Amino acid sequence: MIQTASKTYEIENMEMRQMYANTILELAQKNPNIIALEADLMSAISTSKIAKQIPNQLINCGIMEANMMGVAAGLSLTGKIPYVHTFGQFATRRAFDQLFVSGAYAKTNIKILGSDAGVTAEHNGGTHMTFEDLGLVRLIPNTIVYEVSDSSMLGYLLRKIEKEHGIHYIRTIRKNAVKIYNDGETFETGKGKVLREGGDVTIIASGIMVVESLKAADQLKKQGIEATVIDMFSIKPIDRELIVKYAEKTKAVVTAENHNVIGGLGSAVAEVLSEHCPTKMKRIGVREKFGQVGKVDYLKGVYQLTEKDIAESALSLI
Numbered sequence: 001m002i003q004t005a006s007k008t009y010e011i012e013n014m015e016m017r018q019m020y021a022n023t024i025l026e027l028a029q030k031n032p033n034i035i036a037l038e039a040d041l042m043s044a045i046s047t048s049k050i051a052k053q054i055p056n057q058l059i060n061c062g063i064m065e066a067n068m069m070g071v072a073a074g075l076s077l078t079g080k081i082p083y084v085h086t087f088g089q090f091a092t093r094r095a096f097d098q099l100f101v102s103g104a105y106a107k108t109n110i111k112i113l114g115s116d117a118g119v120t121a122e123h124n125g126g127t128h129m130t131f132e133d134l135g136l137v138r139l140i141p142n143t144i145v146y147e148v149s150d151s152s153m154l155g156y157l158l159r160k161i162e163k164e165h166g167i168h169y170i171r172t173i174r175k176n177a178v179k180i181y182n183d184g185e186t187f188e189t190g191k192g193k194v195l196r197e198g199g200d201v202t203i204i205a206s207g208i209m210v211v212e213s214l215k216a217a218d219q220l221k222k223q224g225i226e227a228t229v230i231d232m233f234s235i236k237p238i239d240r241e242l243i244v245k246y247a248e249k250t251k252a253v254v255t256a257e258n259h260n261v262i263g264g265l266g267s268a269v270a271e272v273l274s275e276h277c278p279t280k281m282k283r284i285g286v287r288e289k290f291g292q293v294g295k296v297d298y299l300k301g302v303y304q305l306t307e308k309d310i311a312e313s314a315l316s317l318i
Helices: 016-030 065-077 088-094 096-105 118-124 133-138 151-163 209-221 240-250 265-276 296-302 307-317
Strands: 034-038 058-060 081-087 110-115 144-147 167-171 193-196 201-205 227-231 234-236 252-260 280-286
Touching (some): 034 065, 065 096, 081 088, 088 096, 133 167, 133 234, 133 252, 201 209, 201 240, 201 265, 209 227, 234 265, 240 252, 240 265, 252 307, 265 280
Parallel strands (some): 144 167, 201 227
Antiparallel strands (some): 144 234
16 A cells, blocks of 8 residues: 555556456457467466467467567568567567567557566566666657556556557556556546646656655655656657646656666657757656666665655755
8 A cells, every 4th residue: 555645555456467468358359350479478477367268369479579579560461460468678679670670660560568667577687677668669660659557557558559550569567556547547648647736846757656756746745845746658659738738837847767767758758848848857767777686676776766766856956
């Protein structure tokens, strides 16, 4: 349980990976064109639990992520709708050329789930800890890029993108998130969600950093500072109007992401502000470091991804 000044947030009972498996099963049973692809991580993302129910719509490609992306592109060209899962670094860093050429350049239709985002990879360590995936996919023309905050958002977006052609990348953690949204909440591409209103500083966050930002806003309130907190789950396209609106209102912006400060949310927000509303800004994120083994709370401290870091950055701008 996480208590903030305005609301109590509970840890979800359903893991994000179970939401993925449940939603894929639901979609596949309704639409025979949906094919789920895995790279030997079926147990890690819980699709092993649904394999017997959709045996002809679930393919384990083995530890060959680049090949899996090529298979997805081929399936798309035959009219199928591939949902591809692997850890974020393998979906992007390892398979980047296939994603770029066979996927986006060829105008194919691939839905990608990159899991174990950033520090949530924990004991998988540095090689499996992706701090660059959002930046890589943002670079590819015409891609849609999300970072989800809870299971309600994940389920909604997985269903939403079924009907939308193109390359969609959803970044997520695998295990339990904090419940932020009620079931039935809707999430529009290119729009952020304002979770808290304040006139002194704007905190724009994504993924696990949304809750850290809400806690930081509580810290700031104790010092008489009111912070707006925005969940910017749509990284590309990003909500330019919302960013500019609150930058003009508060004159100070902090971004918070479980990702490198280069290429991800912080870069996307800075690009908007530099062109449309130059504003004092600080970016919370990973700086010139690789991943390492550790628990999430420890790693948040190592990479300065805590509520304290966010609050201190906000104070420095006021």
